[in-house]
Amino acid sequence: MASLPSSCWHWVPLLSLLLVAMDEMAMASLYDDIDVVWGKDHSFFYTDAPDDNQTLALCLDKTHGSAFHTKEAYLYARFDVDLMLVPDNSAGTVTTLYLMPEDAPWEYHDEVDLEFLGNATGEPYTLHTNIFVNGVGHRVQQFRLWFDPAADFHTYSIDWNPKRITILVDGVPIRDFKNNEKDGVPFPTWQKMRLQGSLWNADDWATQGGRIKTDWSAAPFYANYRNLRVSWCQPSPGVAWCGDEPPESTWFEQGLDAAALRNARDTHMIYDYCNDDNQFKAKEFPKECTLD
Numbered sequence: 001m002a003s004l005p006s007s008c009w010h011w012v013p014l015l016s017l018l019l020v021a022m023d024e025m026a027m028a029s030l031y032d033d034i035d036v037v038w039g040k041d042h043s044f045f046y047t048d049a050p051d052d053n054q055t056l057a058l059c060l061d062k063t064h065g066s067a068f069h070t071k072e073a074y075l076y077a078r079f080d081v082d083l084m085l086v087p088d089n090s091a092g093t094v095t096t097l098y099l100m101p102e103d104a105p106w107e108y109h110d111e112v113d114l115e116f117l118g119n120a121t122g123e124p125y126t127l128h129t130n131i132f133v134n135g136v137g138h139r140v141q142q143f144r145l146w147f148d149p150a151a152d153f154h155t156y157s158i159d160w161n162p163k164r165i166t167i168l169v170d171g172v173p174i175r176d177f178k179n180n181e182k183d184g185v186p187f188p189t190w191q192k193m194r195l196q197g198s199l200w201n202a203d204d205w206a207t208q209g210g211r212i213k214t215d216w217s218a219a220p221f222y223a224n225y226r227n228l229r230v231s232w233c234q235p236s237p238g239v240a241w242c243g244d245e246p247p248e249s250t251w252f253e254q255g256l257d258a259a260a261l262r263n264a265r266d267t268h269m270i271y272d273y274c275n276d277d278n279q280f281k282a283k284e285f286p287k288e289c290t291l292d
């Protein structure tokens with residue numbers, strides 16, 4: 001494991017020069033595929049022996065955090081990335097991985113969200129997930145991971161295709177949002193999205209409801225991303241663009257391991273909006289909760 005700098009700050013122009021050199025050496029180069037879009041001076045690329053794969057470290061200190069997105073935007077793709085979270089006392093910090101379109105007005109705001117809510121030393125992270133379509137979210141499911149996500153890299157995936165959106169952890173499906181447009185459930189089908197990631201301070205709400213604050217004496221905090229893989233939709237023969245891919249498109253035949261999904265929900269899910277009578281007290285449950 002590379003030892004990361006003891007301060008987030010660095011001089012960006014100099015680092016950019018180093019990056020060009022590193023880039024040529026790196027086997028798997030994240031630098032080619034993403035842009036740091038917030039807190040450029042609070043992020044680092046580094047490579048580690050033995051494989052020299054490139055890792056992006058997002059850094060958070062009392063001043064601010066940092067964020068990246070993929071250079072390309074995609075309509076239907078599977079994204080896999082390896083991520084190692086802030087270790088020890090990560091209370092108040094939030095590390096994210098999400099899909100979002102660029103510049104969509106709120107009524108067209110779509111989002112597929114993974115947020116890792118930090119915790120006090122020895123207490124578990126919460127993986128908070130949500131799905132927004134056409135500006136409406138309220139689709140939270142939360143999970144406990146079955147490993148320490150700060151001890152090592154683990155693979156987190158979002159598979160967005162015409163049939164469904166699946167969230168996977170180390171290849172295990174934990175969440176499935178079906179395309180039930182035919183039954184009136186909105187589903188993102190037409191605008192391109194980018195994969196984004198960030199590390200930021202949210203100690204007003206993230207940890208135990210905001211009661212546990214970020215311990216700045218433990219800063220800087222680092223979240224490490226590596227091995228981004230994107231396989232995106234190319235239209236099938238006779239289909240003009242991926243927005244017209246039919247749900248039965250042969251492009252997306254990976255299918256879903258329903259037994260694994262059921263097991264993950266039974267074992268690791270700690271909150272499901274579809275079971276939350278309080279949230280929908282006055283209103284009807286969202287349509288998808290009543291479908292299979």
Ligand SMILES: *[C@@H]1O[C@H](CO)[C@@H](O)[C@H](O)[C@H]1NC(C)=O
Nearest residue numbers: 027028051052053082226227
């Ligand atoms: C390094 O990258 C290569 C090519 O993407 C990949 O096959 C390999 O698994 C990576 N190694 C690690 C340790 O992540």
Ligand SMILES: *[C@@H]1O[C@H](CO)[C@@H](O)[C@H](O)[C@H]1NC(C)=O
Nearest residue numbers: 117119123124126206207208
């Ligand atoms: C932090 O740990 C406490 C105690 O185990 C737990 O109740 C809580 O859900 C955990 N996660 C967050 C984000 O507060």
